[in-house]
Amino acid sequence: MGLLDKLKSLFGGAPKAAPENKAPEPVKKEVLPPKKEEVKVTKPKVAYVHLSGCTGCLVSLADTYEKLLDVLGAVDMVYNLTLADARTLPEGKFDIAIVEGAVCLQDEESVHLIKEAREKAGLVVAYGDCAATGNVLNNSRGGQWNQPQHESFVPINRVIKVDAYIPGCPPSPEIIYNFCIAAVTGDTEYLKPFMANEAGGYHCGCDLNTRIIENSLCMGCGTCAASCPTRAIEMVYGRPSFNNIRCIKCGACSFACPRSFLPVNKIKGQIV
Amino acid sequence: MPFGTYKEVMALKAKDSKITGVSQDGGVVTALLCYALDKGVIDGALVAGKGETPWLPKPTIATTKEEIMAAAGTKYTINPVVSVIKDAVREQGLEKLAVVGTPCQIYAVQKMRLYPVGARHIPDKIALTIGIFCTENFSYAGLRTIIEDHCKVPVDSVTKMEIGGGKFKVKAAGKEVAIPIKETHKYEQEGCHVCSDLTAEFADISTGSIGTPEGWSTVFTRTTKGKDLLAKALADGIFEKKSMDEFKSPTAPPAPGKKPIKTGLDLLEQMDKQKKDKAKKTFDERKAMGLFVTPEILY
């Protein structure tokens, strides 16, 4: 089964026969001496779609430093306004749309672009919290020059179906790298939490109350407080106490909490 | 396998009497941290330091031996140690961090290494994880109630607290009080009841008191890193070492009508199983109530 089909089958879509995308070697080997058969490898075609985002997500991708070459080398970037010349999404289908930023519902162009990306892409990845959860744009309320009517900014899963979410504001270079390597090596176990529905859509520090504490699961480790990019969480007597005004609704805290999901098998693999 | 995967298990006691003078058990945590700091294996450690409120620990970034020693001893309430991990790297610029924690805190750190959300440039700074055995923890209000209402001593007079042999014991200004552990159960942290990890199965090195006599610690090395560090510390004479075989359960059959006495690793194995069984039971009950339970938390 091809990689894309594997990923799709993970969240219920029936696998179709698709052209085989042969995965590059795992990245530990720095230089990949290409074997004869692997010369024919078709790299996944990737479009980087920039909606209402700050480009910080793309910068974070570049922050993988020398590993960026592994990441970019594993794909064929067909569209990326920041880095390349192509002005529009390519004709016909491509493999993956990586989307940065939320959708402004009053901006026709944005709504059209995200829908077009969904039609053409095999997989859509909400990359970074603006795309995944709406993030700081949940606070938008319009009324500013020179588009005072631009007031509704939503995570992309309000407009289209999303296949995977990479949380973070921005996602850390390490998680981007891990995600990419898991994707090219077909490590569906690692990818699962990114594909869970609860990874996308509106999030808030109060998730810790409704999802963790209300279910008697919090044990006071403080991971949520560490992961919060705005220091909205303070640990008080062993429990997170969060400042709603500071919270930018990124969802990092509940994703990071070891009581939201605990990747036991993966952790065991790390204990060597 | 009981106690998770491990490479070696042994009984240790730090030789430095300054350390065993302040430590909870064999001083393994404190001695190892000081040793690792000396050798440049780490440049800082996240520990449970003293806060302003008596016996309420404060997650602390220790970068000197004095700070590590000052944090020795068990505080039986929550020390949210992971909360300062980013501060240690960002503000203090530390590059080789040790983290000391209960089993749940160790798996929090291990998850962060795999899924570093909001933890940019953290995974490669975690140089060492030392896990301490844990049956349960208490909220601070719970701990205070145990000490002040059940043991009847003022919390600020307490010099040491200990759980062992079915008792909760406090030492306070010339006095020692012990109450049955049963009295403390209702003050246990709810989140602990789905915890199936007694021996910090995901740490480089884990240590605790169960299995060895007073003043000694039971120690597992689990990773190559943990094993190598401990081997060096042993070679440099940091610890007295005994084999766990010395603390084996008595082989004589129990007196009629009595249960066989378990000691050493047998005792630890029994308690490990009890903890796992209890977690499973709680998990099932909560699920039946329709509560969210962390997938894969049982292992």
Ligand SMILES: Cc1cc2nc3c(=O)[nH]c(=O)nc-3n(C[C@H](O)[C@H](O)[C@H](O)COP(=O)(O)OP(=O)(O)OC[C@H]3O[C@@H](n4cnc5c(N)ncnc54)[C@H](O)[C@@H]3O)c2cc1C
């Ligand atoms: C809540 C709790 C429950 C425990 N339950 C058991 C048990 O059931 N069976 C058992 O064998 N052992 C248990 N222990 C471990 C035991 O009490 C000792 O911590 C352990 O044996 C280490 O002893 P030491 O002499 O090597 O450590 P020391 O040299 O005294 O160092 C102890 C280290 O633990 C850190 N620490 C202290 N309090 C906390 C805390 N609340 N959270 C996180 N880190 C802390 C300190 O900062 C220090 O670095 C428990 C510990 C805690 C914190």
Ligand code: SF4
């Ligand atoms: S990360 Fe989860 S378990 Fe840890 S303190 Fe925060 S809410 Fe509690």
Ligand code: SF4
């Ligand atoms: S509390 Fe912090 S981490 Fe959690 S959603 Fe709000 S900003 Fe994000």
Ligand code: SF4
């Ligand atoms: S019993 Fe488990 S959850 Fe509770 S403090 Fe100990 S390790 Fe953490």
